[in-house]
Amino acid sequence: IMGIYLPLMLIIFYFLEYLIQNFTFKIFLYNSIKVLILFYFFLLLHYPYLWELNIFELKKWFQNFFYWMDIELLFNGNYYTIKYLPRSYLPTWIIISTPPIILILFFLGFYEVTKTIIKRIFSIDFVKKNNKKGDLWSSLNEKKDLFIFISFFSFLSYAILLNVAMLSGWRHFYFLHIFIIYLATIGLNYVYKNFFRNVNLKIIYLVSFLIAINLIHVNYRFHPYQSLYFNDFLNSSMIKKFQVDTPNLSRADALKFIIKNEDPNKERIFVANASWTPLYNGKDMLEKHEQDKLIFVGQEFEQADYIYTNYVFKSDEKYNKNYKIPKKFDKIQDFRLNDVLVYSIYKRK
Numbered sequence: 001i002m003g004i005y006l007p008l009m010l011i012i013f014y015f016l017e018y019l020i021q022n023f024t025f026k027i028f029l030y031n032s033i034k035v036l037i038l039f040y041f042f043l044l045l046h047y048p049y050l051w052e053l054n055i056f057e058l059k060k061w062f063q064n065f066f067y068w069m070d071i072e073l074l075f076n077g078n079y080y081t082i083k084y085l086p087r088s089y090l091p092t093w094i095i096i097s098t099p100p101i102i103l104i105l106f107f108l109g110f111y112e113v114t115k116t117i118i119k120r121i122f123s124i125d126f127v128k129k130n131n132k133k134g135d136l137w138s139s140l141n142e143k144k145d146l147f148i149f150i151s152f153f154s155f156l157s158y159a160i161l162l163n164v165a166m167l168s169g170w171r172h173f174y175f176l177h178i179f180i181i182y183l184a185t186i187g188l189n190y191v192y193k194n195f196f197r198n199v200n201l202k203i204i205y206l207v208s209f210l211i212a213i214n215l216i217h218v219n220y221r222f223h224p225y226q227s228l229y230f231n232d233f234l235n236s237s238m239i240k241k242f243q244v245d246t247p248n249l250s251r252a253d254a255l256k257f258i259i260k261n262e263d264p265n266k267e268r269i270f271v272a273n274a275s276w277t278p279l280y281n282g283k284d285m286l287e288k289h290e291q292d293k294l295i296f297v298g299q300e301f302e303q304a305d306y307i308y309t310n311y312v313f314k315s316d317e318k319y320n321k322n323y324k325i326p327k328k329f330d331k332i333q334d335f336r337l338n339d340v341l342v343y344s345i346y347k348r349k
Contacts, residue, residue, distance in 0.1 A: 002155075002175060003047065007039040009151060013143070020135055071276060071314045073167070077241035079316040082165060090159045093170040096242070098180065099218065100231050101211055106180050108187030113145050145186065152179035169244075171227065224249055228340045236339035243312055250310060250335070250342050251282025257333055257345060258306050259290050270295045272304035274323045274346075276314040301326050307346040 011032050018028040044050050072079040075089060095103065120136050137143040155176060158164065166172055188208075196204055222229050228244050255271070262269050271294055273279040280296045297303045299322055307329055317323050325331075329346035336342065 003043050005154070006151070007036055009147065009154075010035060010039075013147060016136060072316065074241070074243035074313075074316075082167060083163070085166060087160050089166060090156065090170055090173060094176070094180070096230055096234055097169060098231060099215055100233070101215075102180065102184050103231075105184035105187035105191070108190050109183035109185065110149075110187075112186055112190045113149050113183065116142060117146060117149065148179050148182045152176060152183070155179075169227065222337060225337055225342065228337050228342060230338075230340065239339050240341075244340055244342070248282050248285065251277070251279050251308070252285035253282075253335070254308050254310075254333075254343050254345055255279075255282050255286060255294060256290070257335075258308075259286075259293060261332065261345075261347070262305070267293065268295050269293050270297050270303050270305045272297050272299060272301050272307045274299065274301075274307050274309040274325055275312050277310060277312045279308055299323075301329075304329075305348055308343060309346075310343040311341065 014028065014032060014035075018025065070081075072081050073085065075085065076092065080086065098106075117136075120138070120142075124136075137146055155173065159166070159173060164172075170176075192204060218229065219226055225247075227247060230239055230242075234242075258269060258271060271279065273296070283291045283294055286294075301307060307325055309323065309325070313320060313323055325346050329348055331344055332347045333343075333345040334341060335344070
């Protein structure tokens with residue numbers, strides 16, 4: 001989607017320049033075609049997915065963005081089918097999984113850019129076409145700000161209004177983070193200009209450095225499970241209302257724990273899976289001799305030595321008994337990151 005959208009945005013902005021400045025439409029058309037040809041040439045060159053697509057079947061290019069699997073997601077305490085997620089799904093995930101300091105600076109930057117855009121719009125003189133005071137931007141920086149602002153809210157609106165297929169938080173839209181950070185830097189500049197202009201710059205640098213160190217520390221503490229980060233807006237009871245993202249990495253970690261916990265002389269270990277996400281693909285990150293020991297039995301719990309669950313269910317577990325752990329098994333492992341329960345392992349008594 002970005003590969004299609006961004007060059008079109010460039011053309012739109014270039015068209016606005018054409019309306020404001022005095023170059024001819026012929027120059028506008030020539031440069032626009034040149035940009036599109038160069039952009040899509042290098043996109044095709046670096047994007048193998050496009051090599052497999054038939055250019056005459058454009059409809060298939062977009063099908064994956066509107067494909068809904070037949071499962072339900074736990075979101076804010078309720079289960080929703082993917083096709084009917086609340087409109088608040090993406091904004092909520094962005095707010096609860098972005099560090100608070102970045103969110104605060106983002107909203108300040110949003111306020112500053114919005115104020116400038118409104119000011120520029122109301123200053124346009126549609127009668128005096130050559131009135132430079134009526135341009136949508138007065139500098140290159142303002143032009144960049146407007147480009148980022150429109151791009152961010154275009155993507156956000158696309159996700160919210162067009163019912164795009166989403167799963168596991170907002171990982172399909174992680175690219176929005178670059179826009180969030182850009183606006184946050186404007187917010188940081190706003191804070192400095194309005195509140196700390198008379199403060200020694202060394203103090204500003206020190207505070208900024210400490211904030212950066214804290215964010216690095218959070219990344220280090222969660223590594224390699226950064227996708228499971230929740231900010232301080234949510235307490236432990238509220239986190240349970242959201243289905244956390246559980247990548248293959250956690251499944252591989254669980255399988256390693258099972259192998260380590262079992263008798264090394266045992267040749268085969270039968271493992272069942274009490275969750276919707278496939279467990280067997282976690283074995284790809286194990287050594288060959290470890291893979292050979294594991295026998296995956298799906299949800300045939302009677303055959304299992306161990307049962308794994310990451311609490312990702314196809315539907316509400318209250319009404320779906322497929323995930324219920326038999327009483328013949330004892331819990332031997334809860335893997336947590338802060339207040340986030342990632343997975344549990346049960347062993348036959």
